[in-house]
Amino acid sequence: MSNAIEKTGRILIVDDNEDVLRAGKMFLKRHFLQIDTETNPELLPTLLRNEPYDVILLDMNFTKDVSSGKEGFFWLDKILEIDPSAAVVLITAYGDVDTAVKAIKEGATDFVLKPWENEKLLATVLSAMRLRRSREEVSQLRSLQKTMNQDLESRFGDIVGQSPAMLKVYHTVSRVAKTDANVLILGENGTGKEMIARAIHRSSHRSDKPFISVDLGAISENLFESELFGHTKGSFTDAKEDRAGRFEVADGGTIFLDEIGNLSLPLQAKLLTVLQSRTITRVGSNKTKQVDVRLICATNMPLYEMVKQSSFRQDLLYRINTIELGLPALRERPSDIGLLAEHFLAYYAKKYNKSVHSLSPAAIKRMEKYHWPGNVRELQHTIERAVIMSDGSSLQQEDFFFSSPQNTAEKKEDNLSLDLDKFHLEDVEKILIRKVLKKHGGNISQAASELGLTRSSLYRRLEKYEL
Known part of the structure; x- marks a missing residue:
C-alpha cells in the first residue's frame, strides 16, 4: 500500500x-x-x-x-x-x-x-x-471551540450560548460597543438583558468607568428624581445629606435603565428632558450639572404598541432606540440549554459543596423539550434546586419537575390556578404532588410513577414540603 x-x-x-x-x-x-x-x-x-x-x-x-x-x-x-x-x-x-x-x-x-x-x-x-x-x-475542534469560548467570555462575561441566535447577539454587541449609540434591549423576563448591557459596557471605550444599573420598576414615583438625579441636604424629610444621583455617579461610564416600559408618562417626560440636555439638577438645587453617559435601556414590554396606545412617549422611544437589540427566548435556542445547564451545575455544585458533576442525556433531552416561560433565570433556579436536593453524582430526569400543557389542562379542570407568573415553581410542584397523592390514595409507588419520579425522589420532595 x-x-x-x-x-x-x-x-x-x-x-x-x-x-x-x-x-x-x-x-x-x-x-x-x-x-x-x-x-x-x-x-x-x-x-x-x-x-x-x-x-x-x-x-x-x-x-x-x-x-x-x-x-x-x-x-x-x-x-x-x-x-x-x-x-x-x-x-x-x-x-x-x-x-x-x-x-x-x-x-x-x-x-x-x-x-x-x-x-x-x-x-x-x-x-x-x-x-x-x-x-x-x-x-482538537473541541479544544479550539474552548479557546474561542474563552475569547467570547473575555468579552461577554458569564453569558453562555453558541446557538446561531446568540452568535448574532454577540456580533451585534461587538459592533455596537465601539460606539456611544443609545441601545434598547428587548426580551422576555429572564433572558439576560442586564448581562448583555454589561457586556456592551465591558467592550466599550468606557469600560474603565462606572456601570450603573437602575431598576426603574422598583423606584417609586416620589423618589424617581432623587434616585436618578440626586438631592441636596434638607430638600425633603429624609434628605439628611447631599447625595449624587445615578446619572451623576455614572458620569463618563454607562447607565442601564431596566424596565423602562414601567415609567409613567410624567416620569418619561422628566427622563426625556435629561437625555436631551445631558444635564441633571439635584432635587432642592438650581444648579445644573453636565453628565456624559452611555445610555442602555431594557424592557420586556411592547413599547411600539404602548406608543400607539399613548402610554409611552414616541419621542422618548426614538431617543433610546438608536440601536435595537432583541434577545431570544430560551425556547428559541434549545441547543444552548445543555451548555447553560452544565454551567449552572458546576457553579451550584461548588457553591453547595455537592458531589453531583453531570447531567444525564435523558435529563438534557427533557430540558430541551420544556418551554421555559421564565427563560434562563428559570433554568438557573431549576438547576439550583436539583443540585440542592440531589444525593447522587449525576442529575437524572426525575430530579426535575416541569409543567406541561397536559398538566396545565388538568389544573384548569380542577380550578387550580398555577400560573407561573403568580406562583413559584416550588408551589406548583407542591400542589401537584398533593393532588396526585390524593388521586392514588397515598400510594407512593403509583404517585411516583405518574409524576415521573423514583420513589426516593418523591420521598425527598414529601420531606421537603412536609406533606
Missing part, C-alpha cells in the same frame, strides 16, 4: 498466543509503519503511556481465563481509562461473538474472528484507525 496514512500507522497486538502475534505482525507490517506485540497484558499501561498507538488488537481471553472473556473486558476498561479515544479491536474465537458484541457496547471499536482472513483484518484495522483519527480531530 502506498497511502501515507497507512504507512504511518502504529499498531499494538496483545495476545498470549505467540503464533497469533507472529502472523499478525508479518501481515500488518507490510501496510503500517510500526507493529508492536505483547503477550503480557499487565504491561499495557506502560506501553500506552510510552506510545500513542492508532489501533490496539486485544485478545478476549488470556491464559488465566480461557473462555469467559472477563480478562478482555478488564483490559478494555483499563485501555479506555488511560486513553478514552483509543481504537480497540478485539480478537476472538467464533464461539465468542456474543461476548465481542457486548464488548463493543462497552467501548470496543470492532472485533475480528480468528483465524482471520488477511483482507478482512486489514479492512477492520484501517476502519478503526480512521475512527481514532476522527476522534482526535473532534478533540
Whole structure:
C-alpha cells in the first residue's frame, strides 16, 4: 500500500498466543509503519503511556481465563481509562461473538474472528484507525471551540450560548460597543438583558468607568428624581445629606435603565428632558450639572404598541432606540440549554459543596423539550434546586419537575390556578404532588410513577414540603 496514512500507522497486538502475534505482525507490517506485540497484558499501561498507538488488537481471553472473556473486558476498561479515544479491536474465537458484541457496547471499536482472513483484518484495522483519527480531530475542534469560548467570555462575561441566535447577539454587541449609540434591549423576563448591557459596557471605550444599573420598576414615583438625579441636604424629610444621583455617579461610564416600559408618562417626560440636555439638577438645587453617559435601556414590554396606545412617549422611544437589540427566548435556542445547564451545575455544585458533576442525556433531552416561560433565570433556579436536593453524582430526569400543557389542562379542570407568573415553581410542584397523592390514595409507588419520579425522589420532595 502506498497511502501515507497507512504507512504511518502504529499498531499494538496483545495476545498470549505467540503464533497469533507472529502472523499478525508479518501481515500488518507490510501496510503500517510500526507493529508492536505483547503477550503480557499487565504491561499495557506502560506501553500506552510510552506510545500513542492508532489501533490496539486485544485478545478476549488470556491464559488465566480461557473462555469467559472477563480478562478482555478488564483490559478494555483499563485501555479506555488511560486513553478514552483509543481504537480497540478485539480478537476472538467464533464461539465468542456474543461476548465481542457486548464488548463493543462497552467501548470496543470492532472485533475480528480468528483465524482471520488477511483482507478482512486489514479492512477492520484501517476502519478503526480512521475512527481514532476522527476522534482526535473532534478533540482538537473541541479544544479550539474552548479557546474561542474563552475569547467570547473575555468579552461577554458569564453569558453562555453558541446557538446561531446568540452568535448574532454577540456580533451585534461587538459592533455596537465601539460606539456611544443609545441601545434598547428587548426580551422576555429572564433572558439576560442586564448581562448583555454589561457586556456592551465591558467592550466599550468606557469600560474603565462606572456601570450603573437602575431598576426603574422598583423606584417609586416620589423618589424617581432623587434616585436618578440626586438631592441636596434638607430638600425633603429624609434628605439628611447631599447625595449624587445615578446619572451623576455614572458620569463618563454607562447607565442601564431596566424596565423602562414601567415609567409613567410624567416620569418619561422628566427622563426625556435629561437625555436631551445631558444635564441633571439635584432635587432642592438650581444648579445644573453636565453628565456624559452611555445610555442602555431594557424592557420586556411592547413599547411600539404602548406608543400607539399613548402610554409611552414616541419621542422618548426614538431617543433610546438608536440601536435595537432583541434577545431570544430560551425556547428559541434549545441547543444552548445543555451548555447553560452544565454551567449552572458546576457553579451550584461548588457553591453547595455537592458531589453531583453531570447531567444525564435523558435529563438534557427533557430540558430541551420544556418551554421555559421564565427563560434562563428559570433554568438557573431549576438547576439550583436539583443540585440542592440531589444525593447522587449525576442529575437524572426525575430530579426535575416541569409543567406541561397536559398538566396545565388538568389544573384548569380542577380550578387550580398555577400560573407561573403568580406562583413559584416550588408551589406548583407542591400542589401537584398533593393532588396526585390524593388521586392514588397515598400510594407512593403509583404517585411516583405518574409524576415521573423514583420513589426516593418523591420521598425527598414529601420531606421537603412536609406533606
